[in-house]
Structure formats: structure tokens, C-alpha cells
Amino acid sequence: MRARRxxxxxxxxxxxxxARLEQSLPTRGHERASGPGERSPRPAAPQPQVARGxxxxxxxxxxxxxxxxxxxxxxxxxxxxxxxxxxxxxxxIRALRFTPRVSLVPPDGLLLEVHASLRLFGGVExxxxxxxxxxxxxxxxxxxxxxxxxxxxxxxxxxECAVVLQDAARLIGSLAPLPLRVLRWPQExxxxxxxxxxxxxxxxxxxxxxxxxxxxxxxxLADLDRLTGRAPDPRERFEAPVRxxxxxxxxxxxxxxxxxxxxxxxxIEALGRFLEARQCGVLALECRLWHRRAEPTRCVLRLxxxxxxxxxxxxLLGERLRMLTLPEPAHACELRAGEPVPRALCSSGLxxxxxxxxxxxxxxxxxxxxxxxxxxxxxxxxxxVVPDHRPEAAWRVTEPGACAPSAIASGEFAAARxxxxxxxxxxxRQRGGLPRYRGxxxxxxxxERIETGWWDGRDIERDYYEAVDVYGRRLWLxxxxxxxxxxxxxxxxx
Amino acid sequence: xxxxxxxxxxxxSDPPHGRAARLEDLLxxxxxxxxxxxxxxxxxxxxxxxxxxxxxxxxWPRSGLIEVLPVRFGVGELKLLLPALAALTTRPEARWSAWxxxxxxxxxxxxxxxxxDLSRLLIVRAQGKECLWALEQALGSGACDSGLAxxxxxxxxxxxxxxxxxxxxxxxxxxxxxxxxAREASAAMLRLVVEPLERGVRxxxxxxxxxxxxxxxxxxxxxxxxxRGCP
Numbered sequence: 001m002r003a004r005r006x007x008x009x010x011x012x013x014x015x016x017x018x019a020r021l022e023q024s025l026p027t028r029g030h031e032r033a034s035g036p037g038e039r040s041p042r043p044a045a046p047q048p049q050v051a052r053g054x055x056x057x058x059x060x061x062x063x064x065x066x067x068x069x070x071x072x073x074x075x076x077x078x079x080x081x082x083x084x085x086x087x088x089x090x091x092x093i094r095a096l097r098f099t100p101r102v103s104l105v106p107p108d109g110l111l112l113e114v115h116a117s118l119r120l121f122g123g124v125e126x127x128x129x130x131x132x133x134x135x136x137x138x139x140x141x142x143x144x145x146x147x148x149x150x151x152x153x154x155x156x157x158x159x160e161c162a163v164v165l166q167d168a169a170r171l172i173g174s175l176a177p178l179p180l181r182v183l184r185w186p187q188e189x190x191x192x193x194x195x196x197x198x199x200x201x202x203x204x205x206x207x208x209x210x211x212x213x214x215x216x217x218x219x220x221l222a223d224l225d226r227l228t229g230r231a232p233d234p235r236e237r238f239e240a241p242v243r244x245x246x247x248x249x250x251x252x253x254x255x256x257x258x259x260x261x262x263x264x265x266x267x268i269e270a271l272g273r274f275l276e277a278r279q280c281g282v283l284a285l286e287c288r289l290w291h292r293r294a295e296p297t298r299c300v301l302r303l304x305x306x307x308x309x310x311x312x313x314x315x316l317l318g319e320r321l322r323m324l325t326l327p328e329p330a331h332a333c334e335l336r337a338g339e340p341v342p343r344a345l346c347s348s349g350l351x352x353x354x355x356x357x358x359x360x361x362x363x364x365x366x367x368x369x370x371x372x373x374x375x376x377x378x379x380x381x382x383x384x385v386v387p388d389h390r391p392e393a394a395w396r397v398t399e400p401g402a403c404a405p406s407a408i409a410s411g412e413f414a415a416a417r418x419x420x421x422x423x424x425x426x427x428x429r430q431r432g433g434l435p436r437y438r439g440x441x442x443x444x445x446x447x448e449r450i451e452t453g454w455w456d457g458r459d460i461e462r463d464y465y466e467a468v469d470v471y472g473r474r475l476w477l478x479x480x481x482x483x484x485x486x487x488x489x490x491x492x493x494x
Numbered sequence: 495x496x497x498x499x500x501x502x503x504x505x506x507s508d509p510p511h512g513r514a515a516r517l518e519d520l521l522x523x524x525x526x527x528x529x530x531x532x533x534x535x536x537x538x539x540x541x542x543x544x545x546x547x548x549x550x551x552x553x554w555p556r557s558g559l560i561e562v563l564p565v566r567f568g569v570g571e572l573k574l575l576l577p578a579l580a581a582l583t584t585r586p587e588a589r590w591s592a593w594x595x596x597x598x599x600x601x602x603x604x605x606x607x608x609x610x611d612l613s614r615l616l617i618v619r620a621q622g623k624e625c626l627w628a629l630e631q632a633l634g635s636g637a638c639d640s641g642l643a644x645x646x647x648x649x650x651x652x653x654x655x656x657x658x659x660x661x662x663x664x665x666x667x668x669x670x671x672x673x674x675x676a677r678e679a680s681a682a683m684l685r686l687v688v689e690p691l692e693r694g695v696r697x698x699x700x701x702x703x704x705x706x707x708x709x710x711x712x713x714x715x716x717x718x719x720x721x722r723g724c725p
Contacts, residue, residue, distance in 0.1 A: 367590075367635035371618060371628055379619045383612055385602040395602040400590075400616050419572055419608075421601035471566045472690030491601060492568035 070115040070166055072127070073153030074135075076108040076142045087140055092238045094134045098127065103150070103235035109157070111150045111235060124164050147171060150235055151183075151227045155201070158182040172228055176202025183223060189216055201227070244274045244282075244337035253292070255329040257321045260289065265314060267335040272310030280340030281306025287317060289330035299324055302377060304399075305365050306343040312366060319373040368400055390453050390460055391421060391490060416466065418476040418491030425488035428477065435477055435487035439470035443477075451481070466493070538666065541577025542712050545697065549684070550705030554578050559633070559657040559667040560684040563676050563700075567597060567644075569690040571670060573714065574697070575642070580609035582639045582666075592616040592632035594643035595625040614639075626652050633667045634659035640666045647675075654681040676700055 074095075076088065092110060095102050098121060101113035114127055121127045128144055135142050145156030148168040152175055156163050159178040165171060178201045180190055193216070198204050204212075205224060213221040225231035246267050254260060264287065275281055285301040299320050307313060371380045382400040386393060428435040435441055444466035451461045462478040469475055476491030520526070537553030539546055546552050554560065554575075564571040583591050591614050593600060602612055616638075620628040625645050632641035633656060641660070648656075648671065660667035673687060685701040694713035701707070 367631060367637040368616070370631055370635075375618070375620055375624060375628065381617050381619075383600060383602050383605075383615055383617060385606055385612065391601070395599070401613050417604040417607060418601055419576070419604045420568060420596075420598040423599050471569065472692075473566060473568045475568075492598065494568040494570055494572045 068115060069113055069148060070118070071147055071150045071153040072112040072114045072131070073145045073147065073150070073155070073157035074110040074112070074131070074142050075154065075157035075160075076110070076140055087138060090138055091134065091140060093240050094138070095131070096238070096240055098131070100237070101235075102238040104238050105154060109154050111154060113150075114146075124166075147174075149227060149229045150233050151223070152229075155182040155227065158184075168229060172202070172205060175227065176200060176205070180204060183227070185220060185223070189220065192216070241339055242278075243339060244271050244335070246270055247332060247334040249332045250330065253329040253331045255326050257318070257324070260321055260330065260333060261314065261318050264317065264333055264335065267333070268313050268317065269310050271335060271337055272308055272313065275308035275337075275340060275343075278340055279343060279345065281308040281343035282337045282339075283307075283341055284338035285313065285317070286336045286338075287321070288334040288336070289326065290332040290334070291326070291328050291330055294327040297324065297326055297330070301373060304369055304372070306341040307369075308343060312369075316369055316373045319370060323374060389450055390458065391417075391450070392423070393453070393456075393458070395421070416493070418474075418493045420492040420494055422490050425478070425490045428487040428489055430487055433485075435467070435479075435489075437467075437469055437475065437489055441467040441469055441475070441477070443467045447479075450478075464490075538578050538582060540574070541581070542574075544710055545574075545712060548697075548699065548702075548705070548708070548710050550702055554666055555683050556666060557661045557664040558683040559653065559660045559669060559681070560686070561653070561669050561671060561680055561682040562686055562688060563671055563673045564688040565673045565690070569688055570695040570714075571688040574688065574695065574712070575668060576605075576608040576610070578666075579640060580611075583611040583614040584609065585639075588614050589639040590614055590616045590632075590637055592618055592629075592638045592641045594618045594628045594632060594641065595620050595645070596642075597644050626656065629667065629669070630656055630659045632663075633665045634663045636663040636665070638663065638665050640668065642668045642670070644670045646672065650679045650681065657681045657683070 074091075076091075088104060088106065088108065088110060092102050092104055095110065095112055099112050099114050099117045103111040105111060112131075114121075118124065118127065121130055124146060131144065143157050143160045145153050145161065146164045146166065147153035147156055148165065148171055152165075152171055155175060155178055156165075159182040161174075161178055163174045165174050180193060180199060180201060183201070193199070193204060198207065205228070209221065222231060226233040248263060248267055250259075250263050254263070271282075271285075281303075283303050283306055285303070287299045287301070289297040289299070291297070299317075301313075301316055301320050303316070368380050380400060382398045382402055384396050384398045384402070386396050388394045428437050430436065434443070447463040447465050449463050451459075453459045461481040463481060464476060464478045467475045467477050474493035475489055476493065478488050478490055480486050480488070535551055535558070536556045537549070537551040538556055539553045540549065562571050562574070579591055582588060588611065591610075593616065596617065600615075600617065605615070606612060616632075618628045618632070625643055626648060629641050629643040629645075632638045648669065653669070656667055656669065659665075669682065676685070676687060680701070682701070683703045684699065684705075687698040687700060689696045689698070691711060691713075694711060696709055696711050698709040699705070699707045
């Protein structure tokens with residue numbers, strides 16, 4: 001097999017434009033010696049066989065598809081590449097005006113299929129100019145390349161080889177001098193290829209297919225096939241995020257919350273229809289009220305679950321508006337919704353919640369949202385147990401209902417624990433070494449020792465006592481075992 | 495004290511007399527309200543047999559507001575409710591148990607030891623007027639089985655609102671207020687004063703719609719945390 005050097009990556013030699021060069025190379029050793037520059041973009045003679053390559057159907061189909069596509073690859077360079085996601089997405093949104101077929105290649109690549117847009121935007125040059133202007137607007141530096149396949153366009157852009165290649169036949173010839181790193185293969189693969197003297201795309205394309213797949217994986221071969229257009233390369237289309245935003249002038253200036261809510265009602269209704277049509281909900285909603293002189297008042301509503309119900313949105317927004325103090329009457333209002341989030345639709349139950357078989361969650365989240373809208377998001381919480389022997393660390397705050405049911409069996413708490421805990425222990429006055437809390441305390445007999453906690457720096461050494469105060473309340477006290485032996489109140493058994 | 499509310503308890507044992515049967519038909523008319531009406535409401539068992547006997551209907555009302563007036567915070571008024579709350583939160587169709595403005599932090603290991611399902615517990619932090627508003631939301635929303643609130647001041651009309659909300663949402667509402675507010679009028683179904691005893695509490699029913707008033711002493715069971723280690 002080694003002897004048959006002519007078994008090529010390409011089934012038919014005439015498909016490979018650089019085949020002519022290769023034929024003149026006597027040995028592999030010579031091949032290694034020749035630098036990439038030597039074999040550079042000599043545009044191979046137009047090869048009509050490519051277009052009518054019916055002998056190999058898959059390649060032929062891909063070639064025909066490639067002939068009707070022209071991809072523009074954009075590689076964001078340097079600093080812009082680092083602050084990528086937002087920059088890339090903003091550029092993609094702007095690029096949507098050139099073509100609907102825009103794909104993101106995170107972290108720093110963008111692909112546009114521009115074949116159908118060339119005439120409108122003044123050909124390749126016009127398009128290039130327009131896109132560079134968009135890049136300059138966003139302060140993004142990038143390099144552009146045109147090629148019939150997406151991967152080739154991207155590779156050329158990454159290699160900063162500003163090729164404009166509309167002819168599929170000349171594709172491989174133009175790509176041949178590009179270094180292999182533009183394909184973004186793992187470094188280990190690149191090192192192994194470099195060890196056998198393969199540093200450019202042209203060189204790797206000349207390796208035997210079967211052996212290449214065996215040694216470097218079928219995925220790499222598939223990459224090469226997509227690069228050259230032998231295999232189709234479908235790309236996911238970028239969809240610009242759609243958000244709801246609507247503004248309305250009030251019939252007259254108003255500062256009363258009822259009138260504002262009435263003015264917002266049609267906007268909320270429109271938002272509800274907008275979300276209903278997309279089967280989405282919103283998690284955040286902003287209402288802006290515009291004043292004649294003062295800065296616009298902003299009122300942000302955050303929701304626990306994706307919500308699309310206009311009635312409930314009105315209710316929640318009403319609670320928020322009621323809490324708002326306006327600097328002066330508003331003359332316009334605007335509603336801006338956050339990103340629509342897919343919402344699971346469920347059929348409503350026959351029974352009401354609480355009845356036999358009713359779903360407990362059905363109205364639970366609505367109630368929590370109403371409380372949160374008025375009292376703030378931190379005001380409604382659940383509690384959970386943390387398996388820790390120190391009282392301060394034995395609990396934590398959770399989302400309502402997030403606590404896994406019976407994470408710890410109730411039998412594990414053999415020792416008595418108070419129902420009420422003081423989050424911060426309160427120091428007690430002493431008389432004759434005994435603690436006092438609004439009078440004398442009667443101490444229980446046997447102390448319970450709770451200590452250690454060196455692993456998180458909150459080390460404790462305490463003897464816990466139960467005590468009864470003058471009012472007959474049972475308290476939970478502790479005495480520090482360290483030097484001052486201070487007494488603290490930490491809980492109330494109620 | 496008698497557990498039988500006057501007017502309804504003796505009826506079934508009456509002989510099937512024609513005149514009495516006609517009277518019973520008349521009394522069953524929905525527009526007729528009787529003093530023992532509350533006794534027929536569904537209830538939750540309080541978990542204490544003696545207390546169940548004393549309460550109208552045999553337990554805490556399922557929907558409606560009750561007022562608990564401890565002489566001091568922490569004398570055992572919450573312990574009185576824990577068995578019922580444990581039973582409420584561990585039902586398969588349990589709704590929330592909302593605790594509005596608790597004065598201290600409810601200590602989860604103790605609640606778990608009392609048998610409460612923590613995943614049904616909702617702690618609402620509210621101050622001043624917001625406390626009663628939040629309780630009214632909890633009671634009226636229909637999303638809660640029980641709503642507890644610790645409030646210092648409440649006007650009679652606010653308590654009436656809370657009671658109506660609790661009936662609307664089929665929720666047990668519990669309002670903890672200081673002992674001093676026993677003088678004020680209240681629309682709550684039950685009002686009870688809680689005083690500490692050596693190993694239990696004395697519960698005095700100030701108002702009990704459809705039940706008898708009076709005092710009774712309850713002793714905590716031996717397994718109860720806090721019963722141990724006291725001299």
C-alpha cells in the first residue's frame with residue numbers, strides 16, 4: 001500500500017486540481033522537502049470534469065450543490081475573539097440583512113450564504129465593503145473569505161487568505177497552501193501529521209483515504225470531505241432573538257396607578273397574544289413610564305416560571321405599579337419583554353388544588369409570584385435541612401418547594417432541638433457564673449456537647465443546656481468551653 | 495367541660511318520632527342558621543385527644559381563622575399546632591403551609607423531627623402592614639392548606655377580612671397575637687390563650703363558635719423534644 005502512492009484521497013484523480021503537481025513529484029521524501037509556498041495557489045486549469053462528474057454520484061451532487069452556493073466566512077480576530085459571544089451575535093444580527101442564511105461558528109466564526117445576494121449588494125466587492133463597515137461599527141476586526149463550501153470559507157478566513165473563490169473547481173488549489181491549524185483539529189493530530197511532514201491542506205489531501213481514516217479517525221476524513229465539497233455540510237441557521245416591545249401614548253397625563261394599568265392593558269394583551277403564538281413565556285418584563293421632564297421610571301418584574309397569561313401578568317404588574325412612586329405624571333408607557341422562553345403547556349385539572357386529586361402546584365406558583373412582586377424576590381423562601389451538627393449550619397434557604405422530601409429521616413434527630421433558632425446567638429448576662437435572661441434561669445441537668453468545625457473555619461466548642469425562664473419558657477442556651485466561658489441564648493422550644 | 499355542642503349532638507339518638515322528624519326536616523333547611531352550625535364543618539385533628547374533645551367539631555377548622563394568644567412568645571403555642579401541621583403537609587395532595595413574618599428562624603431539624611414535610615413550607619418575610627396583606631393572600635389564594643402569621647396589631651375589620659379569605663381559600667388561618675389583644679373584638683372562629691405549665695400548656699378557649707368555652711391542661715408526650723432534661 002505504501003508503494004501505491006497513487007491511491008489518493010480522491011477517488012478520481014481528475015477531481016483533484018493539484019493532481020498534476022503531484023504526478024511530477026517522484027517520492028514522498030521530496031514531498032516533505034517541498035515547502036508549502038512552492039506549491040501555492042497555482043489556479044489549476046478549469047476542470048470541466050468536476051461539473052459533469054456523474055461517475056461518482058455523491059461527489060457530483062455535492063459539486064452541483066456547491067455551484068449554487070457561495071459562502072462568506074468571517075473570522076473575528078484578536079481581542080474581539082475573546083469577548084466573543086455578544087460580539088458574534090450582534091454581528092450575526094447585522095449580517096441578517098445580507099442574507100437569511102447566517103450560521104454561527106462559536107467562538108469566533110460567522111458564515112453567510114450570499115450567492116443570491118451578490119447582485120443586490122453590488123457583487124463580491126460591494127458585499128465585502130458593506131460587511132467590513134458593519135464590523136467597523138461594532139469595533140470588530142475580522143478577515144473575510146468567499147468559497148463554495150462553508151468550511152472552506154471559514155478555513156480561508158482563519159488563514160487570512162482573502163480568497164474570492166466562486167468556482168468550485170478551483171477550490172482545492174486555493175486551499176492547498178493553507179496551514180492545517182485552520183481546520184482546528186486537536187493539537188495532537190496536528191503534531192502527528194507534522195511528524196510525517198504534512199503541514200498544509202494540500203499535503204493532507206494527498207494522503208491515502210483509507211490509511212488516513214484509520215490513523216486519524218473517520219471524523220477528520222469527513223472534515224476534509226466537507227471542506228472540499230465531497231460531502232454536504234448543512235449548517236444550523238441563526239435565528240435572531242425576537243422580543244416583544246411596544247409603546248403607547250396615554251390619552252392624558254396620569255399618575256394614578258389604576259389609569260396606568262388600564263393604559264397598559266392593551267399592551268399586556270398584545271404581549272399575551274405574541275407569547276401564545278410562539279408557545280413561549282417570559283421570565284422578565286420591564287415597564288417604562290415616560291415623563292415630561294424626569295427620567296423614565298422603570299419597573300422590572302421577574303417571574304419564577306415562564307408566564308404568558310395576560311390576566312396574571314396584569315395582576316403582577318399591578319402589584320408592582322402600586323409599590324411605585326412616580327416623580328411626576330406619565331405621558332407614555334412602554335412594555336419590554338425579556339427573551340421568550342419555551343413554556344410547557346399542560347392541561348388544567350378537573351379538581352381544584354387541595355381537593356382530592358387536585359394538583360398542589362396549580363395555583364401555588366401564582367401565589368408566590370404575587371407575594372414576590374410586592375415584597376421582593378427574597379421575601380418568599382423555603383427552608384431545608386443541612387446534615388451538620390452545628391446549629392448555625394444545619395439549615396439553609398432554598399427556593400420554595402425545592403427541598404427534597406425527607407432527605408434526612410426524622411429519626412436521626414434523637415437530641416432535642418428547639419423549634420425557633422436565633423440566627424446569631426445572643427450573649428447573656430451572668431451572675432455568679434450562671435446566665436440570666438429577664439430574670440433567673442433554671443438550668444436542665446445534663447449538658448449536650450457540640451464541637452468542632454475546623455474544615456470551614458467556623459470551629460465551635462460549646463455545652464448546650466435547656467433552661468426554663470421566669471415565664472415558663474424553655475430556652476436553649478450554650479456555654480463556651482473556651483476561656484471567658486460566656487453564655488449565649490440560641491433557641492426557644494415553643 | 496362538655497364536648498357536645500348544644501343543639502346537634504343529641505339529635506341522632508332521639509326516637510324516630512314523627513314530630514321530631516318534621517322538626518329535623520325544618521332544621522335542615524339551608525337558610526336556617528343554628529348556633530351549632532360551626533360544629534358540622536370539616537376539621538383537622540389537632541393531635542391532642544383532650545383538645546380535640548374541647549374544640550368544636552373535634553379539631554382545628556379546615557377553613558377559617560383562629561387566633562392564638564400566648565402570654566409570651568415561645569410558651570408552647572407552636573407546639574400546639576405542630577401535629578396538625580405535620581399531618582397537613584404530609585398528605586399526598588398537600589398544599590403550601592405559609593408562615594408569614596415568623597419572629598425567629600424556624601429551625602428545620604426540629605420541624606423535621608416533628609414530622610413536617612419541609613418541601614411544603616413557605617417562609618414569607620414581611621413587615622408591618624405587609625404581614626396581614628401577605629397572610630390574606632396566602633389564605634385567599636387557595637394555594638395553602640394553612641397560613642400562620644405573627645402580628646402585633648390587627649384591627650377587627652382586618653381580622654374579618656382574613657377570616658373571609660380563609661373561608662374562600664379553604665385554608666386554616668392561624669394568627670398569633672399578644673395576650674393583651676384578647677380584650678379586642680375579633681371575628682375569628684376560635685380564640686385561645688396559651689399559658690405555660692411545667693410539662694405542658696394550659697389552653698383557655700376565649701371564644702369558640704359552636705363549642706364550649708373553658709380551660710384545659712395539656713401535657714406534652716414523653717417523646718416530644720423539650721420534655722427531656724428539665725429539672
